[in-house]
Amino acid sequence: MQNDAGITVLIPTPLRRFTGGDAKVIVAGANVAEVLDALDAAHPGIGERIRDESGQLRRFVNVFVNGQNVRDGQGVDTRLSAGDEVGIIPAMAGGASI
């Protein structure tokens, strides 16, 4: 069910143990950093797998907004609006867009 005020986050298999097995989580946030904060608040422990202590994406993690890799744009500052889809994928030899 699509929540109009929410951002859909797509969770890869190895992180689903934090989400009770859910492949999709809906949270609120105006940019990627806020969405990752909200995701960690809802599912404690998932955040540190994705970002390092300084809040940057870990070297092997790619985040996609509507299929576009945020590393090619504004990174975790990438702005979001309701209905956007945020995907988290361990970088498998790169991956420009999906």
Add this chain to the structure above:
Amino acid sequence: MTRVPATVGNERTSVLAETAVVRSIGNTPLVRLRRFERHLGLPESIEIHLKLEWVNPGGSIKDRTALSIIESALAAGDLVVGRTLIDATSGNTGIAYAMLGAALEIPVTLVVPESASDERKRTLAAYGANVVYSDPYEGSDGAIRLVREIVANAPYRYFYADQYNNPANTAAHYRTTGPELWTQTGGRLTHFVAALGTTGTLMGAGQYLAEQAPVQLVGVQPAEAFHGIEGLKHLPTAIVPGIFDPSIPDQIEGIDTDEAFDAARALARAEGYFAGSSTGANLAAAARLGSELSLEGRSACIVVIGCDGGSRYLTTGLWDLD
């Protein structure tokens, strides 16, 4: 479908032995990493040797696996003319199948997670392989599930190479990698370090080495389920390969992605060898092992598999500029 006589398979087997690219697989160099050992602060009594598997024509250790799987399928008559070789692969095995498929005129279909890099996808296309993409959020296990579906829908069309469950994978390393290492070290190796993906290298070469001498067999896996060491499996949470025998490794080391990346960078800068993240993971495990052994005042000849080269990962965080 008409049954193709088994003799076709035999004719193809003889073609195989005469194919140039097949003949250039294996017999890769083994080098001692003296500068890397010094970088780690290890004493002279702890040796680390690296097997340069990226020297294989397809650029990785997987050339051995793919060749052995194709050889045994041809001999058994499973890969008759008209059938397509299909498998799930996170990259290197796919490149090896595609390379051999091109040289041997065997059609190849590969199921690859859609998150694979453009250079990976273009390499497979360059060899003329057919590529099917699986859900990037499901990783390599998602690719395995998709292959099973495709094959179940039309089993007569495919030879499912199934690198995770095919004993020819293990046999490749029992027959070639293991004996090469034994000869190249003059029987001196004390520890064998190999990353666990399909687990074929550790199972095959490890078993061979353990039959020659009491060599310690060290498996390497990612410390966490969510990781960036391509090709490796976190066994507690992944589909465990059928060829994996848990009684073979003497120990299994968990390595963080950052440790693996840092070791690959250190190797490039200390030795001038440009290797991938799984080689980095193996070196990080060897470094840990070497330090422990030196603290105990022991000597060791540690042999590490250099699975593939660094240029396969140019677009990943492995080589991000600091």
